[in-house]
Amino acid sequence: MKKLYTHENRMIVFNLKNVLQAEGIETIVVNEFAAGGAGDLATFDTWPELWIEDETRLEQAQAIIQGILSNRKTEDWFCRTCQEQNDASFQICWNCGQAIE
Ligand SMILES: [Zn+2]
Secondary structure, three states, X not given: OEEEEEOOXXXXXXXXXXXXXXXXXXXXXXXXXXXXXXXXXXXXXXOOEEEEOOHHHHHHHHHHHHXXXXXXXXXXXXOOOOOOEEOOOOOEOOOXXXXXX
């Protein structure tokens, strides 16, 4: 397994996981529950991490993540389906999976 990405916001990590899953790439999130709720203990070491199982698809997965991160919008958006607020970096709604318009 290889570590693909880490971010303090687990929603961003899970969003990437969902996008990769849609591409048929299986990933695992570790430290899922470590960040947040841990108060002062929430250091960089406890950020949620996205790991890829199939290392032969590592480059593909990295390219997808790069594409997402370089495509960042600058403002939060609201899901048309469930009205949840989504971080500007999300391509699909963290809550219901609806794709951004
Ligand atoms: Zn939604």
